[in-house]
Amino acid sequence: MEKYLYLILDIFSFIVPFAVSFERKRLHFIRFWKPYFLAILLVGLFFIAWDVFFTIEDVWGFNDRYLVGWDILHLPIEEWLFFLLIPYASNFIHYSLLYLFPKPKLRDQQTIRIAGVLFVTAVLIAVVNFERIYTLCSFGLFALLMLLQLIYRFKELNRYLLSFLIILVPFFIVNSWLTGSFTEEPIVYYNDMENLGIRLGTIPVEDIFYCFSLLYGSVLLFEYFKKKEL
Numbered sequence: 001m002e003k004y005l006y007l008i009l010d011i012f013s014f015i016v017p018f019a020v021s022f023e024r025k026r027l028h029f030i031r032f033w034k035p036y037f038l039a040i041l042l043v044g045l046f047f048i049a050w051d052v053f054f055t056i057e058d059v060w061g062f063n064d065r066y067l068v069g070w071d072i073l074h075l076p077i078e079e080w081l082f083f084l085l086i087p088y089a090s091n092f093i094h095y096s097l098l099y100l101f102p103k104p105k106l107r108d109q110q111t112i113r114i115a116g117v118l119f120v121t122a123v124l125i126a127v128v129n130f131e132r133i134y135t136l137c138s139f140g141l142f143a144l145l146m147l148l149q150l151i152y153r154f155k156e157l158n159r160y161l162l163s164f165l166i167i168l169v170p171f172f173i174v175n176s177w178l179t180g181s182f183t184e185e186p187i188v189y190y191n192d193m194e195n196l197g198i199r200l201g202t203i204p205v206e207d208i209f210y211c212f213s214l215l216y217g218s219v220l221l222f223e224y225f226k227k228k229e230l
Helices: 002-020 029-056 077-100 108-128 133-152 156-178 206-227
Strands: 060-062 188-190
Touching (some): 002 156, 029 133, 077 206, 108 156, 133 206
8 A cells, every 4th residue: 555655645635625626605616727727737847847857866756665656757646646736735725715714914015024034035045055956946936936026016925925824734744744754764755965954844944935936836827817817
């Protein structure tokens, strides 16, 4: 059974949010399937290209012990599914919270200040750790996202920052599993020469900023496609 572990984590993370998406009386989220999956797919393709490069460069790797054994472009099939299923499940939490609790959100000035602080911090970390490729890329992309936020003042961040704090709960559970908290060996292992070496439990701190860029990027694209009525 252990060779199905990563696949099981993918499917169990996705199956409940996906099933609830068909509920018709309230959120009925599946009605947005076209713009939502398109946004996830486009953002996912960027991160898959990144993933393939980092795997080839041994920035991280995958433990065959917990994989079914089907690879495409150096990535196990479970990793491909990760970029489709996990963003769906994670951002479904955001839209469910938005539906159930529509009022809580940060004021515009608060969001700008937070984005400004995050931008400066991410730039400094990326520059100081220029030789660590995962640190450079994860904080660099996050800094770019915050820069775009400061320029275009996307309203979505006023609420998404709050939702992300909730999303971090399942993120820590699933990512802890992937990085070896509950198994003899990690499913996904990292070359610590390419990151800060700072772990939250077993999770490299870069993963949080990587995850935020993946998820928030999908939300921005989804909202754009919705407005265009795709």
